[in-house]
Amino acid sequence: MSTIAANLQAVEATIEAACLAAGRPRSAVQLLAVSKTFPAQAVLEAAASGQRAFGENYLQEGVDKIAAVAKARPELRLEWHFIGPIQSNKTRPIATHFDWVHTVDRLKIAQRLAEQRPPERGILNVCLQVNISGEASKSGVRPDELPALAQAVAALPNLRLRGLMAIPEPQADPALQRAPFARLRALAQELGKAGIAVDTLSMGMSADMGAAVMEGATIVRVGSAIFGARHYE
Numbered sequence: 001m002s003t004i005a006a007n008l009q010a011v012e013a014t015i016e017a018a019c020l021a022a023g024r025p026r027s028a029v030q031l032l033a034v035s036k037t038f039p040a041q042a043v044l045e046a047a048a049s050g051q052r053a054f055g056e057n058y059l060q061e062g063v064d065k066i067a068a069v070a071k072a073r074p075e076l077r078l079e080w081h082f083i084g085p086i087q088s089n090k091t092r093p094i095a096t097h098f099d100w101v102h103t104v105d106r107l108k109i110a111q112r113l114a115e116q117r118p119p120e121r122g123i124l125n126v127c128l129q130v131n132i133s134g135e136a137s138k139s140g141v142r143p144d145e146l147p148a149l150a151q152a153v154a155a156l157p158n159l160r161l162r163g164l165m166a167i168p169e170p171q172a173d174p175a176l177q178r179a180p181f182a183r184l185r186a187l188a189q190e191l192g193k194a195g196i197a198v199d200t201l202s203m204g205m206s207a208d209m210g211a212a213v214m215e216g217a218t219i220v221r222v223g224s225a226i227f228g229a230r231h232y233e
């Protein structure tokens with residue numbers, strides 16, 4: 001078995017165990033394989049093990065990889081998620097090549113994605129990135145500004161507001177990992193009460209996916225536990 005195949009099995013076991021502990025069905029959690037910095041070949045290997053959803057952070061690298069994978073295996077129906085920071089002058093390739101965007105944190109970006117989504121690509125799925133750890137991180141909408149942003153994004157054409165995404169400060173102690181994920185879940189519930197339905201919580205990475213699943217993650221974004229350590233970022 002290849003390393004990637006074995007790693008995928010181990011990640012699967014972690015997600016299954018957390019689902020069992022949380023009393024959630026395994027089907028409630030999607031594994032997003034974060035292939036940033038790894039070549040198209042690594043994506044093809046993971047796809048050979050049945051993995052279908054892949055996440056990329058760097059736009060040019062992601063667009064090149066999507067093309068390379070499609071050329072090598074045109075019959076594969078992969079789902080591509082953009083999970084990196086977005087510059088407002090770089091929205092068109094994101095709107096063109098990706099199925100999901102997890103990192104929308106201001107209205108201007110969402111408006112550009114909506115305008116630039118090619119009709120033949122259908123709806124673009126969008127998550128709002130929330131700055132859940134306060135001052136520690138620069139990306140993400142502030143929780144107090146989230147309801148207004150969500151309302152405005154939900155009203156845009158060509159996009160579907162699916163939910164919330166967060167990258168909490170790394171926290172090695174598993175007992176402390178759950179609190180920020182619980183906060184993100186509470187924010188999503190508040191949106192629901194305000195009439196903005198969301199079905200997605202994109203949270204949890206290699207080091208904290210178990211804690212995220214315990215708190216209701218519906219997408220975990222896992223890179224190094226599948227592909228190995230990254231040598232550059």
Ligand SMILES: *Cc1c(COP(=O)(O)O)cnc(C)c1O
Nearest residue numbers: 034057083205206221222223224
């Ligand atoms: C790199 C990255 C991941 C994956 O991180 P790992 O710790 O390698 O699992 C997940 N989400 C985002 C936004 C990332 O940039």
